[in-house]
Amino acid sequence: MKILILGEYEKNGMKRATQSAIRFAQSIDPDAEIETIVIGWQMDSVIQDFKRWSNVLIADHESLAVPTADRYGRLLKTIVLERNADILLGATTTFCKDVLANAAGQLGGAMVGDIIGHDNRDGELLFQRPMYAGSVVATVRLIGTPKILTVRPSSYPPSAETGEIFTTTKMEIDAAVLPDLVRYEGLRSQSSSRPDVTEARVVVSGGRALKNSEDFETIVGGLADALCGATGSSRVLVDNGITPNELQVGQTGKIVAPDLYVALGISGAIQHLAGMKNSKTIIAINNDSEAPIFDVSDYGMVGDIYQIVPDLIKAFHAD
Amino acid sequence: MKILVTCKRVPDPDQKIRLQADSREIDSENLPYILNPFDAIAVEESLRIRETHGEPVEIVAIGIGVEECDKTLRTALAMGADRAVLIPWDSFLDPWNVSGILEKIIQRENPSLVLMGKQAVDGDSNQTGQMLAARLGWAQATFASRIEFQSGGKLKVERETDSGIETLGLNLPAIITADLRLNEPRYASLPSIMKARKKPIERIETSELGWAPDPKVEIINMSMPQTSRKKVRLTDISDLVARIKEALKTN
Numbered sequence: 327m328k329i330l331i332l333g334e335y336e337k338n339g340m341k342r343a344t345q346s347a348i349r350f351a352q353s354i355d356p357d358a359e360i361e362t363i364v365i366g367w368q369m370d371s372v373i374q375d376f377k378r379w380s381n382v383l384i385a386d387h388e389s390l391a392v393p394t395a396d397r398y399g400r401l402l403k404t405i406v407l408e409r410n411a412d413i414l415l416g417a418t419t420t421f422c423k424d425v426l427a428n429a430a431g432q433l434g435g436a437m438v439g440d441i442i443g444h445d446n447r448d449g450e451l452l453f454q455r456p457m458y459a460g461s462v463v464a465t466v467r468l469i470g471t472p473k474i475l476t477v478r479p480s481s482y483p484p485s486a487e488t489g490e491i492f493t494t495t496k497m498e499i500d501a502a503v504l505p506d507l508v509r510y511e512g513l514r515s516q517s518s519s520r521p522d523v524t525e526a527r528v529v530v531s532g533g534r535a536l537k538n539s540e541d542f543e544t545i546v547g548g549l550a551d552a553l554c555g556a557t558g559s560s561r562v563l564v565d566n567g568i569t570p571n572e573l574q575v576g577q578t579g580k581i582v583a584p585d586l587y588v589a590l591g592i593s594g595a596i597q598h599l600a601g602m603k604n605s606k607t608i609i610a611i612n613n614d615s616e617a618p619i620f621d622v623s624d625y626g627m628v629g630d631i632y633q634i635v636p637d638l639i640k641a642f643h644a645d
Numbered sequence: 646m647k648i649l650v651t652c653k654r655v656p657d658p659d660q661k662i663r664l665q666a667d668s669r670e671i672d673s674e675n676l677p678y679i680l681n682p683f684d685a686i687a688v689e690e691s692l693r694i695r696e697t698h699g700e701p702v703e704i705v706a707i708g709i710g711v712e713e714c715d716k717t718l719r720t721a722l723a724m725g726a727d728r729a730v731l732i733p734w735d736s737f738l739d740p741w742n743v744s745g746i747l748e749k750i751i752q753r754e755n756p757s758l759v760l761m762g763k764q765a766v767d768g769d770s771n772q773t774g775q776m777l778a779a780r781l782g783w784a785q786a787t788f789a790s791r792i793e794f795q796s797g798g799k800l801k802v803e804r805e806t807d808s809g810i811e812t813l814g815l816n817l818p819a820i821i822t823a824d825l826r827l828n829e830p831r832y833a834s835l836p837s838i839m840k841a842r843k844k845p846i847e848r849i850e851t852s853e854l855g856w857a858p859d860p861k862v863e864i865i866n867m868s869m870p871q872t873s874r875k876k877v878r879l880t881d882i883s884d885l886v887a888r889i890k891e892a893l894k895t896n
Contacts, residue, residue, distance in 0.1 A: 394813070395775065395785045420806040424787045427740075427772040431779025435741025436861040439770055452865065457769055461662040462671065465865045507784035508815050511801070515809025524807075528893065553889065561825065571790070571805045571826065577769065578683075578825060580807065586892040597658065603872055607892035609885070624875040625888045634882065641886045 528555030535591020594619030683762025
């Protein structure tokens with residue numbers, strides 16, 4: 327089986343989400359020929375890191391410097407057809423959802439998104455994926471090839487490094503054949519010294535009980551820092567402009583499964599639970615003893631986060 | 646300018662989902678259905694564009710599904726869409742097939758902008774808009790949190806991505822999928838609900854569109870995941886500290 331993986335990177339290295347996608351590829355077929363595609367411009371240090379995980383196919387060209395779906399989608403279509411690949415896959419991220427579904431639209435549409443498990447039944451691959459905000463898990467099969475997949479990173483641990491250095495292949499890029507439907511005009515992000523919410527071992531999240539950004543920073547940020555964790559947010563705080571959208575955990579935000587998830591003043595709407603209910607340990611603090619968050623928590627405390635959390639932070643700083 | 650907005654009928658996301666005895670489908674009996682919340686945002690955005698756009702804008706709401714989709718389309722009409730088209734279909738359609746029907750409708754209607762939800766809250770696929778853009782060879786902007794019309798048919802779209810807010814410039818025709826923060830959909834007033842009853846809903850059979858199903862995804866079965874939690878209530882900060890330390894130590 328020939329599997330292509332759409333790689334994602336930051337600064338100098340592969341994102342953990344892509345390492346999970348590689349693990350998934352290895353687990354659906356241990357004998358698969360796996361190649362990770364890296365697209366961008368001037369990525370030498372990134373490529374050095376990618377070589378540690380699998381064979382690498384490099385699409386390095388000025389015309390690919392920014393990630394627009396029209397160009398990346400067309401390029402992926404060309405690669406899949408040239409390589410005669412059985413599967414093209416990536417992690418469930420906004421980047422892969424945007425680009426891979428576009429590629430799938432050019433490659434016959436056999437796509438399943440956000441895979442959380444798989445089976446091999448008489449040589450046929452079956453995939454599990456959540457529906458209805460995770461209330462239901464469907465087992466599906468895909469009709470036709472190539473198959474386009476996205477994989478939920480928290481369901482597959484990152485691929486293990488073997489010490490082997492894999493081979494790289496550089497593609498010839500003909501910019502003239504790439505579409506030019508979209509102009510990329512920039513990215514605004516709030517830089518944070520904290521770990522990424524999808525990759526952290528500990529996530530501390532805040533909800534409606536937080537009144538403003540300063541309180542969020544003191545209470546949620548303070549506990550996250552004391553536990554060396556990331557911060558997350560329920561939808562309502564993003565809607566109210568208290569937290570940036572990239573912190574939202576839930577059905578339509580990020581899906582996390584850390585070792586410890588601490589929910590502060592979060593009531594526990596099903597849409598939020600969809601984003602965190604697979605965390606190993608869940609601890610909730612909420613002043614409403616009837617809040618649904620307590621039904622999915624291992625440990626709960628009823629009370630005001632404004633009183634409890636500063637004491638907690640103190641206890642950890644005292645250590 | 647003509648804007649086409651998609652309107653999917655979905656179970657109310659605040660209701661508890663149950664499965665049928667054969668675990669092949671959800672049990673839809675007594676389940677309230679609504680307009681997919683992300684599609685409602687798309688409808689709202691089309692109305693705001695019409696309210697601020699210099700030239701006349703026609704808004705056409707598209708539904709695919711069972712006869713009850715009629716009601717879903719009435720919601721869009723009551724919000725302010727001008728007319729609606731319902732393509733009757735009574736079984737599961739995967740995103741590839743939904744995008745195939747939409748492609749045929751677009752060839753018939755010739756809109757310059759298609760607004761749709763980034764995903765439907767039943768299937769949670771988040772693929773149809775992208776596949777449609779690919780089929781048509783149109784510009785694509787997913788997860789839109791802001792849309793701004795500029796002179797000369799140009800658009801500026803802000804998108805919510807994992808790493809922050811990205812800005813794209815695009816020309817019409819385009820497919821834009823709506824994210825949560827694009828707007829807050831209005832509630833229809835009673836007079837507009839009454840008025841919507843008189844607005845036309847055209848029915849077009851897939852055979853008239855020259856479309857035949859081409860299934861790519863087969864749902865084999867469904868299950869309800871069960872997570873069991875300890876649900877221990879603590880009253881003492883020191884217990885809380887101990888439990889956090891324990892959770893950090895495992896692994």
